[in-house]
Amino acid sequence: MTALIWFRDDLSLADHAALQAGAEEAGGIVALYVLDEESAETRPLGGAARWWLHESLSRLRADLAALGIPLVLRRGASERIVAEVAEESRATHVFWNRRYGSERHLDARLKASMRERGIDARSFRGGLLFEPWTVATATGTPYRVYTPFWRACLALPAPAAPLPVPETLTAAALQPASEALDAWQLQPTRPNWAGGLADRWTPGETAALGSLDRFLDERAPGYRERRDFPAIDAGSELSPHLRWGEISPRTVWHRALAAATETGVDVGTFLSEVGWREFASHTLFHHTGVDRAGNAEPGLHVRGINPQFDGFPWRRPDANELAAWQRGETGFGVVDAGMRELWQSGFMHNRVRMITASFLTKNLLIDWRVGEAWFWDTLVDADAASNPFNWQWVSGCGADAAPYFRVFNPETQQHKFDRDGGYVDRWAPDSVMLPQLVDLRETRVRALAAYESIKLAPRERSAP
16 A cells, blocks of 8 residues: 655654654555645745755765655645545545644644545654644743743653654655746745845755764754854754754754763753744644634734734835845845845844844834744744744744844844854945934834824634
């Protein structure tokens, strides 16, 4: 009996529960990836993410080929494509690993339709440490604050040990035709703006494991003290590998704890950052359900969690101001350095993400969704949970959000975290020569006045 393995945000062979289940089927497997830019539940990828996807699929295809398994690539609506490939391969099983945003409603419909046709359709644990329905308050509601959320996670049984790469894989006799990866045109060509991405990143499972090992060996000992300083290479830079499932959080968790046992290195702060990723994904799960009419709720990138901000008086974006922010030409060194790092490398240091987001939403008073969309297009690690979750956190409308009146003053932040100017000198050495885009004091006063106008708005949204 043949198993169709549907790869999604899990582009690896290790700790892949669906692949492990398929390996047990005597009729062999068909490996499928669907580029779905049509279904209502999926959000089209940004430019940097498309570049990463091309590279990651290339490496997954090579890894599968080494085991004798072709990777079938198809483009279109997932429900249609998976059904077609299942029919073409005469699959008796369809397996996939879970997704936790709006896409899960698509998955549920597909599972039901497959089972109606007599096909064994099953989903397995996805890219989280803990399933969202297993972490709840004493009253059974989702957590809204990170610290008790993470405390509750740590009180649960430890995350499952990661699964190894299957010892043997057998290709099914019927292998459907595949589209050409290059035909998808995921990578830019005219012009090719991705040179900086290629210089900084090596996508794929092998690179992901190497990054984790280097972090644990070289950077983990000083991570807690050094992580907030963008001029220092202190982070793991695992976020894009985690986003694409080239490494699982369970692998990160267990290898980090093993390193702590072997060397005594403190990995608590590092794992708490993995916990923030978990919190974002759980928040996405609980805010992408269905309403009473059966319609899927909008994603976190569409609507803030706190309805108090539904009527916030955002300014209509000034084209020149927005362009200056996007290009890193604001005259504020740390902001300009962060935005140029983002454009050139598809990445930005976490603290600098907060500073640049605060500048847009508070000093420029531009809707957080505008910034989230720019990051979505330019970050290699942009995902449907962490990206909007973090923008909502900075702007004040999200889960466990920073109070709106907390404004990250870019000059103060630069003095505190880049006092010697190493980060700014690397990415935006000319920023000091640019006129400052706004008056920080005046725009802070304006932002706080805008917040005063909504303070009495309700904090709960009425059920439709």
